[in-house]
Amino acid sequence: MTTTTPHSPAIAAEGLRKAYGDKVVLDGVDLTVPTGTVFSLLGPNGAGKTTAVKILSTLVTADAGTLRVGGHDLAADPQSVRAAIGVTGQFSAVDGLITGEENMLLMADLHHLSRSEGRRVTAELLERFDLVEAAKKPASTYSGGMKRRLDIAMTLVGSPRIIFLDEPTTGLDPRSRHTMWQIIRELVADGVTVFLTTQYLDEADELADRIAVLNNGKIVAEGTAEELKRLVPGGHVRLRFSDPDAYQSAATALREVTRDDEALALQIPSGGSQRELRSILDWLDATGVEADELTVHTPDLDDVFFALTGGTDIPQQTKENVR
Incomplete structure (x- = not known):
C-alpha cells in the first residue's frame, strides 16, 4: 500500500547522483513530481534521462541522493516502490512469439493474480486498448502502434499508480502517437502519475504539466511549457x-x-x-x-531545447526564476 496523498509528491528526488567510472551521468538532480500529473524529462541523447528512469524504477542503484517514489524510500523499501509503479521502456517488452492475450496473462501471473482475476483484468484491458480482435494473434503480427498499446496494457495489469514511460511513441506514425497521447490523458484523469521521457518536444508541450530539461547530468531548467518558452527571447x-x-x-x-x-x-x-x-x-x-x-x-519548446542544451545564451537569473 502506498503512502502518498493527493497533496504529497508521487516522486521526490534530492541530490540524485550516478556515475559509471569517470563518466558522471546524473550530477545532483532534484525532482518533484506531483501526484496525478504528467512530468516530462527532456534532454539530448546521453543526457541521463533513461538512467534517471532506471534508478527511480529500482532497476539501477543510485550512487547518492534521497529518493522517494509512491511515498516509499527507494533505498530502504524498493519492494514497495516496485508494487506502486509500472514501467514501459524504450523497447517493447512484448513477446512476439505468443499472442497478445497470452502476453497479458503472463503479466497477470507475474503479478500473482488468480486465474479468474487475471482473465478478467486481461479482458478489460484488451477492450480498453482496442486489442480484442487481435488478442488471439501472435504479437509479432501487430503494427508498431498496436505493440505499444499492448505494452502499456501489460504495464497496467498490476494497477500501478505511477507509470514511467521512456520514449513511448518513438517510431510511431502520427495517428498512433495521438492515440497514445489520448491513453496517457485517460490514465492521468484516473489519478495515475506519469513520468514521461520523450524526444518529441511537441509531445511534452501537449501532455506535460511540468517539464524539466536535463543536460550534462544536471537540470538546467524546470517549469510549465509556457514558463520555459518565456526563457527564450525572439517573440x-x-x-x-x-x-x-x-x-x-x-x-x-x-x-x-x-x-x-x-x-x-x-x-x-x-x-x-x-x-x-x-x-x-x-x-x-x-x-x-x-x-x-x-x-x-512566440518561441516554442524547440527554441527552448536548443537554447538550453546548445549553448544559446539565456540569462541565468531568468533560469533560476523558472526553477
Missing part, C-alpha cells in the same frame, strides 16, 4: 503589407522594428500579450496605416 509580431507606401510609412514611424524590404514585412519585438497586440492595432488605426496581415510568433 515578435509580424506585419506584412502589399502597399509599398504603407510599408514605408509604418517602417519609418515604428521603433525597434526589423525590416524585410523584399517581403514588405516588419517584425516588432513582442511577447504576444493582449496589451501589446492592442497597442499595435491602436497605433495602426490612429495613423491610418493598414497592414494586410498580422501574425504573432
Whole structure:
C-alpha cells in the first residue's frame, strides 16, 4: 500500500547522483513530481534521462541522493516502490512469439493474480486498448502502434499508480502517437502519475504539466511549457503589407522594428500579450496605416531545447526564476 496523498509528491528526488567510472551521468538532480500529473524529462541523447528512469524504477542503484517514489524510500523499501509503479521502456517488452492475450496473462501471473482475476483484468484491458480482435494473434503480427498499446496494457495489469514511460511513441506514425497521447490523458484523469521521457518536444508541450530539461547530468531548467518558452527571447509580431507606401510609412514611424524590404514585412519585438497586440492595432488605426496581415510568433519548446542544451545564451537569473 502506498503512502502518498493527493497533496504529497508521487516522486521526490534530492541530490540524485550516478556515475559509471569517470563518466558522471546524473550530477545532483532534484525532482518533484506531483501526484496525478504528467512530468516530462527532456534532454539530448546521453543526457541521463533513461538512467534517471532506471534508478527511480529500482532497476539501477543510485550512487547518492534521497529518493522517494509512491511515498516509499527507494533505498530502504524498493519492494514497495516496485508494487506502486509500472514501467514501459524504450523497447517493447512484448513477446512476439505468443499472442497478445497470452502476453497479458503472463503479466497477470507475474503479478500473482488468480486465474479468474487475471482473465478478467486481461479482458478489460484488451477492450480498453482496442486489442480484442487481435488478442488471439501472435504479437509479432501487430503494427508498431498496436505493440505499444499492448505494452502499456501489460504495464497496467498490476494497477500501478505511477507509470514511467521512456520514449513511448518513438517510431510511431502520427495517428498512433495521438492515440497514445489520448491513453496517457485517460490514465492521468484516473489519478495515475506519469513520468514521461520523450524526444518529441511537441509531445511534452501537449501532455506535460511540468517539464524539466536535463543536460550534462544536471537540470538546467524546470517549469510549465509556457514558463520555459518565456526563457527564450525572439517573440515578435509580424506585419506584412502589399502597399509599398504603407510599408514605408509604418517602417519609418515604428521603433525597434526589423525590416524585410523584399517581403514588405516588419517584425516588432513582442511577447504576444493582449496589451501589446492592442497597442499595435491602436497605433495602426490612429495613423491610418493598414497592414494586410498580422501574425504573432512566440518561441516554442524547440527554441527552448536548443537554447538550453546548445549553448544559446539565456540569462541565468531568468533560469533560476523558472526553477
